Amino acid sequence: MSEAGASPTRCMHLDMDTFFVSVERLMDPSLNGRPVVVGGTPFQRGVVAGCSREARRYGIHSAMPLRQAYELCPQAVFLHPNFTHYAEYSDRVSELLEDSVPVLEKASIDEFYLDISGCGRILGEEGNWSHRLKHSIMGELQLPLTYGIARNKLVAKVATNVGKRHGDMRVADGGEAPFLAPHHVRILPGVGEVMERDLLAMGMPRIGSIARLSIQLFTNMFGKHGRSLHEHSRGIDHSPVLPYRRQKTLGAEHTYMEDVLDPREMEATFKYLAQRVGRDLRERGFLTRTITVKLRYADFVTATKTLHCDYTNADHVLYRMAERIFRSLYTRRVRVRLLGISTSNLIEDYGQMFLFEEEEEKYDGLYAGLDEIRRRFGKHAITYGSVLEQRNGPSGRGPSGPQYAVSSMQ
Ligand SMILES: [Mg+2]
Numbered sequence: 001m002s003e004a005g006a007s008p009t010r011c012m013h014l015d016m017d018t019f020f021v022s023v024e025r026l027m028d029p030s031l032n033g034r035p036v037v038v039g040g041t042p043f044q045r046g047v048v049a050g051c052s053r054e055a056r057r058y059g060i061h062s063a064m065p066l067r068q069a070y071e072l073c074p075q076a077v078f079l080h081p082n083f084t085h086y087a088e089y090s091d092r093v094s095e096l097l098e099d100s101v102p103v104l105e106k107a108s109i110d111e112f113y114l115d116i117s118g119c120g121r122i123l124g125e126e127g128n129w130s131h132r133l134k135h136s137i138m139g140e141l142q143l144p145l146t147y148g149i150a151r152n153k154l155v156a157k158v159a160t161n162v163g164k165r166h167g168d169m170r171v172a173d174g175g176e177a178p179f180l181a182p183h184h185v186r187i188l189p190g191v192g193e194v195m196e197r198d199l200l201a202m203g204m205p206r207i208g209s210i211a212r213l214s215i216q217l218f219t220n221m222f223g224k225h226g227r228s229l230h231e232h233s234r235g236i237d238h239s240p241v242l243p244y245r246r247q248k249t250l251g252a253e254h255t256y257m258e259d260v261l262d263p264r265e266m267e268a269t270f271k272y273l274a275q276r277v278g279r280d281l282r283e284r285g286f287l288t289r290t291i292t293v294k295l296r297y298a299d300f301v302t303a304t305k306t307l308h309c310d311y312t313n314a315d316h317v318l319y320r321m322a323e324r325i326f327r328s329l330y331t332r333r334v335r336v337r338l339l340g341i342s343t344s345n346l347i348e349d350y351g352q353m354f355l356f357e358e359e360e361e362k363y364d365g366l367y368a369g370l371d372e373i374r375r376r377f378g379k380h381a382i383t384y385g386s387v388l389e390q391r392n393g394p395s396g397r398g399p400s401g402p403q404y405a406v407s408s409m410q
Pocket of ligand 1: 018110
């Protein structure tokens with residue numbers, strides 16, 4: 001294994017095949033063999049989030065408007081995405097991989113880089129080991145995948161993409177440039193639509209034709225992107241595999257300066273804590289389904305209680321849950337010293353790209369706006385009306401700092 005932050009000397013890239021559809025098929029095997037489009041109903045606004053190989057044969061691809069996909073293949077099965085399921089399966093793949101290799105990067109919901117530099121002694125012969133790893137994931141989770149192995153991340157990823165059509169590939173050290181040369185420039189990470197058009201216009205459809213020319217030509221044309229394009233065309237890439245750490249819990253607590261008895265004050269505290277935790281979840285890209293409330297009485301007796309809900313990172317849901325838990329938890333008529341909300345069972349939130357529920361869309365826009373204001377003007381810049389009320393109220397002991405309020409979001 002290479003040192004943290006160092007570029008690998010041997011790297012595996014692993015990509016789940018038609019991931020969303022594969023998970024849907026686990027839940028409903030009648031989808032096997034049929035053209036399937038995940039994204040929503042054909043008459044909704046919105047785009048294809050994923051589709052099956054059978055659907056691709058009709059020309060359907062990710063990010064295509066759903067309506068267009070329907071025109072191409074009206075007999076396809078159109079499904080609403082179920083990100084909770086996808087994220088859960090993605091976490092299970094991460095867990096299996098983490099058990100096998102020391103350094104794992106999760107590049108997206110269905111894509112992983114493994115730094116396997118110098119792992120020969122632990123893992124055994126690379127070809128056998130990678131084959132076993134793939135089949136253990138496929139055996140355990142029933143999800144198909146493709147992998148590529150090469151000296152670096154870039155070439156390993158290209159090997160995976162080539163392997164989607166031709167089977168898993170391993171590129172021997174030193175064989176990077178000859179491996180890349182015959183492939184279309186489009187397959188190189190970093191080559192977008194515009195650059196592809198320019199390269200085609202220059203008569204360079206293949207990666208090999210870039211590698212043969214001088215770097216100067218490309219830096220003149222594309223600036224610093226030209227330099228990396230030229231390096232990439234020769235299979236050079238120094239980016240490290242960035243280790244992925246699973247966040248287990250996220251929470252916030254508030255200790256009162258003076259112990260409180262006023263329920264409105266506690267309510268205000270929960271609103272404030274829900275905002276903080278919600279913002280932290282969103283900033284770190286997590287959803288939670290487990291909420292725990294902690295209550296410490298003035299005599300230091302502490303009580304906690306946990307409830308589950310659907311995956312969320314919305315302040316108003318966290319607040320509602322916390323209030324519900326608190327009502328059943330606060331059983332003694334004793335002053336309160338501390339209140340806390342913590343969340344666990346976190347999964348990564350890949351939903352922002354695919355908003356379908358109007359309700360969700362509304363709240364998502366709202367929270368994105370609030371988070372932006374808090375980033376720019378400080379975390380207390382916006383809060384619920386009742387938090388502010390408590391602050392400015394007679395006791396003045398509420399959570400500190402808000403300057404102005406927005407209307408309540410319940
Ligand atoms: Mg994939």
